[in-house]
Amino acid sequence: MTEVPAPYEAAGATAEHVAKAELLTEMLPYIQRFAGQIVVIKYGGNAMIDAALAKQFASDVVLLRQVGMLPVVVHGGGPQIGDMMKRLGKDAVFQDGLRVTDAETLDIARMVLVGKVNRDIVSVLNVHGPRAVGLSGQDAGIITAEARDPSLGFVGNVRHVNPMIITQLLSEGLIPVIATIGADTTGQAYNINADTVAGAIAASLNAAKIIYLSDVPGLLRDVEDPTSLINRITTPDLRTKLASGELDGGMIPKITACVDAVDEGVERAHLLDGRVPHVILLEIFTNAGIGTMITHDPVVDGTDAT
Numbered sequence: 001m002t003e004v005p006a007p008y009e010a011a012g013a014t015a016e017h018v019a020k021a022e023l024l025t026e027m028l029p030y031i032q033r034f035a036g037q038i039v040v041i042k043y044g045g046n047a048m049i050d051a052a053l054a055k056q057f058a059s060d061v062v063l064l065r066q067v068g069m070l071p072v073v074v075h076g077g078g079p080q081i082g083d084m085m086k087r088l089g090k091d092a093v094f095q096d097g098l099r100v101t102d103a104e105t106l107d108i109a110r111m112v113l114v115g116k117v118n119r120d121i122v123s124v125l126n127v128h129g130p131r132a133v134g135l136s137g138q139d140a141g142i143i144t145a146e147a148r149d150p151s152l153g154f155v156g157n158v159r160h161v162n163p164m165i166i167t168q169l170l171s172e173g174l175i176p177v178i179a180t181i182g183a184d185t186t187g188q189a190y191n192i193n194a195d196t197v198a199g200a201i202a203a204s205l206n207a208a209k210i211i212y213l214s215d216v217p218g219l220l221r222d223v224e225d226p227t228s229l230i231n232r233i234t235t236p237d238l239r240t241k242l243a244s245g246e247l248d249g250g251m252i253p254k255i256t257a258c259v260d261a262v263d264e265g266v267e268r269a270h271l272l273d274g275r276v277p278h279v280i281l282l283e284i285f286t287n288a289g290i291g292t293m294i295t296h297d298p299v300v301d302g303t304d305a306t
Helices: 006-010 015-034 051-066 078-087 103-126 164-171 194-204 235-244 251-263 279-285
Strands: 038-043 070-075 132-136 143-147 155-161 175-179 181-183 189-192 209-214 232-234 268-273 292-295
Touching: 015 279, 038 051, 038 194, 051 070, 051 103, 051 175, 051 279, 070 103, 070 164, 070 194, 078 103, 103 132, 103 175, 103 181, 103 189, 132 164, 143 189, 155 194, 164 175, 189 194, 194 209, 194 251, 209 251, 209 279, 232 235, 235 251, 235 292, 251 268, 251 292, 268 279
Parallel strands: 038 070, 038 209, 070 175, 132 175, 143 181, 155 189, 209 268, 232 292
Antiparallel strands: 143 155, 181 189, 268 292
16 A cells, blocks of 8 residues: 655545556656657457446547547447347358458448447547547548458458548547548448558558557467566567467457558557556556557667556
């Protein structure tokens, strides 16, 4: 328990007051350092589905904006798409872990991502003030897509990112919220992996950070042992792990997107457990941080910890 120094005690302050004051003092250098810097947040997992966590996420994102940072939210919605397909009586077909997307499935994905999930995120953010603006990758040509594999149907890769509308919204004090539907040069829409889109957008914006929220503590040495968290790692080390096959499953697109974003100029990538309340604030504004931080080169000083 935090000891209450005499001046605090004389004023009737409690240990909780002292702890909060110390935390705010700890936050100050990070607020100063990242003021005016872009932070891209890939929002997903239980942090999106759990109502209490969604509210905390919204307050955290708005707080980042209030202290001068420039957050951009990128989201997918695989579970929500799956639920809607079940309700409509359509069976999901997967190939190598990817949803085969025919024209009907694409319509469902667009309806869910743009019409439902995006609107919900904007609404919960705007509880704190009219700052959030919902977009899809098709708006203002943000994401130019191309087919990933003909056998997957309308599943796309990112060919190009045009960040013009995003930077314009940021300059006006707004928070862009982007659904990961893109279109090719003919106007054909594609559903694109949200991890990949977030990394590409972060790189195009020369963001200071990209943050991935998911349902794991970060990158683990042993996937069966949640205590084996890797706190910091470099992109060369991650490329080695990818090449060796050490990483598999859903972590591959996240790690690949992190590596590509950092190698293309994003200063830091972070893998965080979105189930932890206020995890974004803990990672950005505290000395210890939480989760896994990915950098191009090894971190050499404590002030650079986050």
